[in-house]
Amino acid sequence: MTRSRKMLVVAICSCLPFAAASAEAQVAPRAKVVLEKAKRASGGAAWDGLQSSHTKGTIETSGLTGTAEAWEDLLKGRFADAYELGPAVGADGFDGATVWSQDSSKQVRREEGGEARLAAMNDAYRRVMGFWYPERWQARIEYSGTKKDGGRTFHVLTITPAGGRPYDLWVDAATWLFDRTVEKASIETRTTFFSDFRDVDGVRVPFHIRSTNGDEKYDQNISLDSVEFNGPVAKARYAIPAPPPPDFELAAGKTATTVPFELLNNHIYLNVKLDGQGPFHLLCDTGGANIVTPELAAKLGLKTQGTLQGRGVGEKSEDVGLTKIGTIEIGDATVKDQLFAVFPLASLAKVEGVACDGLVGYEIFKRFVVKVDYEQQQLTLTLPSAFTYSGSGVVVPFKFNNHIPQVDGAIDGIPGKMDIDTGSRASIDLFAPFVEKHDLKAHYAPQFEATTGYGVGGPARSLVTRAKVLKLGDVEVKNLVTELTIQKKGAFTDPYVAGNVGGGVLKRFNITFDYGKQQLIFERNANDAKPDTFDRSGMWINLGTDGFEVMDLVPGGPAAQAGLKVGDTIVEIDGKPATETSLPATRVRFKTEPAGTKVRLQVRSGDANHEEVLTLRDLV
Numbered sequence: 001m002t003r004s005r006k007m008l009v010v011a012i013c014s015c016l017p018f019a020a021a022s023a024e025a026q027v028a029p030r031a032k033v034v035l036e037k038a039k040r041a042s043g044g045a046a047w048d049g050l051q052s053s054h055t056k057g058t059i060e061t062s063g064l065t066g067t068a069e070a071w072e073d074l075l076k077g078r079f080a081d082a083y084e085l086g087p088a089v090g091a092d093g094f095d096g097a098t099v100w101s102q103d104s105s106k107q108v109r110r111e112e113g114g115e116a117r118l119a120a121m122n123d124a125y126r127r128v129m130g131f132w133y134p135e136r137w138q139a140r141i142e143y144s145g146t147k148k149d150g151g152r153t154f155h156v157l158t159i160t161p162a163g164g165r166p167y168d169l170w171v172d173a174a175t176w177l178f179d180r181t182v183e184k185a186s187i188e189t190r191t192t193f194f195s196d197f198r199d200v201d202g203v204r205v206p207f208h209i210r211s212t213n214g215d216e217k218y219d220q221n222i223s224l225d226s227v228e229f230n231g232p233v234a235k236a237r238y239a240i241p242a243p244p245p246p247d248f249e250l251a252a253g254k255t256a257t258t259v260p261f262e263l264l265n266n267h268i269y270l271n272v273k274l275d276g277q278g279p280f281h282l283l284c285d286t287g288g289a290n291i292v293t294p295e296l297a298a299k300l301g302l303k304t305q306g307t308l309q310g311r312g313v314g315e316k317s318e319d320v321g322l323t324k325i326g327t328i329e330i331g332d333a334t335v336k337d338q339l340f341a342v343f344p345l346a347s348l349a350k351v352e353g354v355a356c357d358g359l360v361g362y363e364i365f366k367r368f369v370v371k372v373d374y375e376q377q378q379l380t381l382t383l384p385s386a387f388t389y390s391g392s393g394v395v396v397p398f399k400f401n402n403h404i405p406q407v408d409g410a411i412d413g414i415p416g417k418m419d420i421d422t423g424s425r426a427s428i429d430l431f432a433p434f435v436e437k438h439d440l441k442a443h444y445a446p447q448f449e450a451t452t453g454y455g456v457g458g459p460a461r462s463l464v465t466r467a468k469v470l471k472l473g474d475v476e477v478k479n480l481v482t483e484l485t486i487q488k489k490g491a492f493t494d495p496y497v498a499g500n501v502g503g504g505v506l507k508r509f510n511i512t513f514d515y516g517k518q519q520l521i522f523e524r525n526a527n528d529a530k531p532d533t534f535d536r537s538g539m540w541i542n543l544g545t546d547g548f549e550v551m552d553l554v555p556g557g558p559a560a561q562a563g564l565k566v567g568d569t570i571v572e573i574d575g576k577p578a579t580e581t582s583l584p585a586t587r588v589r590f591k592t593e594p595a596g597t598k599v600r601l602q603v604r605s606g607d608a609n610h611e612e613v614l615t616l617r618d619l620v
Contacts, residue, residue, distance in 0.1 A: 260378055365515050368381040369516070374510060396520045451540040461486050539553050547604070
């Protein structure tokens with residue numbers, strides 16, 4: 001399943017050649033010379049008297065245009081950025097201690113998980129110009145040689161700010177002006193170019209900033225309209241904003257509402273009304289953005305704007321539009337005036353075997369205390385002001401990794417940050433950088449590779465093994481099927497996350513998600529007694545027009561030994577047409593029926609049909 005993350009990431013760049021304090025600065029001699037020449041070329045001593053800046057500009061990206069505004073404390077690194085871009089508005093900032101963000105519905109979040117703080121520290125460092133003023137924010141600065149691009153020569157400095165991560169600063173060898181920064185983020189490398197330098201109060205400022213991940217289609221361009229130095233900026237400007245007025249309610253004065261859900265492929269599906277129409281079949285994802293399919297958007301008469309880049313666990317991306325929906329109704333709960341991504345999910349219906357009209361998650365969880373009762377398959381939304389807990393569950397604190405709850409955990413004693421993701425069918429996926437860092441291939445010696453997920457961007461492949469103990473705070477889960485991802489792109493290549501904990505683990509508990517207090521409450525249920533098994537057929541199947549299509553086989557696995565091949569279609573199972581059997585139910589059967597169970601399959605290969613006998617067995 002797709003790991004839906006924040007669908008819109010807008011880089012609000014400052015007017016300066018980018019934006020804290022700690023250990024003693026270390027500057028290589030050659031790097032120091034380059035920085036001195038760059039400062040002279042950019043205005044020299046005129047920079048010394050600047051204390052604050054306020055910039056305004058226009059922003060354009062992915063077919064959307066809007067405005068951007070930034071306030072900066074050039075001495076301490078505090079900042080606040082705001083943007084309006086089509087139907088999306090938002091802000092982010094740093095008050096000297098807390099990194100924060102504010103979304104289109106004015107919901108505010110402390111950004112503490114994943115890469116957020118490292119990225120913000122780099123941003124703050126560049127804004128105080130720590131490369132020129134190490135007393136403001138110290139760093140290690142190395143000279144990395146020269147590079148040529150487009151017939152020009154550049155000096156490249158590698159800078160690691162205190163509390164941040166390395167990035168490269170390119171300085172034009174002819175003009176000595178800053179040309180670009182290059183920084184490796186969680187799942188992409190982002191390059192920001194500076195051009196159109198103009199004189200403002202004796203210093204040279206780039207009035208055009210272009211940020212790219214290498215795909216020009218999604219470049220972000222900012223053109224500055226005005227730059228003001230040393231104007232008055234209230235301290236409150238940098239502070240985390242106050243919570244907005246409630247944009248949600250429960251009918252008839254209720255304080256809670258409970259609705260049933262379907263658990264299919266370890267995913268939670270809800271019936272949801274949008275703008276009073278429906279109900280529609282939407283997937284519920286703890287960290288997911290609001291999503292509707294293009295088909296549903298058309299049915300609701302919604303206007304879509306932009307073609308932003310959307311990513312999931314696969315290695316491809318999809319174009320994403322934006323729209324607004326007036327009301328979301330789940331049971332007696334209503335949330336108003338929500339930004340939605342318009343995202344193509346046609347391929348997901350084949351993967352899930354059920355229709356999926358879209359997704360809800362974070363925006364619901366952020367407003368209510370949400371209990372997911374996996375045992376009874378019920379979801380309860382409670383007003384935060386009315387919620388109290390008196391049970392015996394285990395409380396686990398979390399931080400936000402963007403929209404996703406992230407807890408301190410460990411896998412077989414190896415500590416790491418674990419994302420909690422109801423949008424994943426797996427028990428646990430360990431991310432590629434974590435696997436490599438701890439040499440987990442050698443540690444676990446997995447015996448086979450397989451397709452272990454399918455979502456936005458296509459299939460996800462992993463080495464499959466079994467771990468002894470997963471810890472999530474003080475919660476322990478034992479003997480889990482564990483997937484060591486081998487993805488080269490996508491969400492599972494994030495070096496700041498150890499793993500992603502999905503429905504295979506979560507369904508063992510009834511879990512209360514309290515986003516306001518940033519805590520999860522785990523209560524074990526009857527599912528905890530069931531063993532965690534991997535698919536005993538040794539194949540990945542998706543829904544086809546007249547059966548189940550074989551998309552992948554484990555070499556030497558049961559399906560391969562039975563004679564099935566990738567591209568085959570299973571048209572009958574034990575004499576019953578596959579079209580009369582649901583894909584989720586078939587997957588459950590292949591996963592839970594005892595090893596040694598024989599299953600008669602009628603298989604179509606090309607134009608010929610043949611019968612094969614599949615003997616289920618444990619692979620891990």
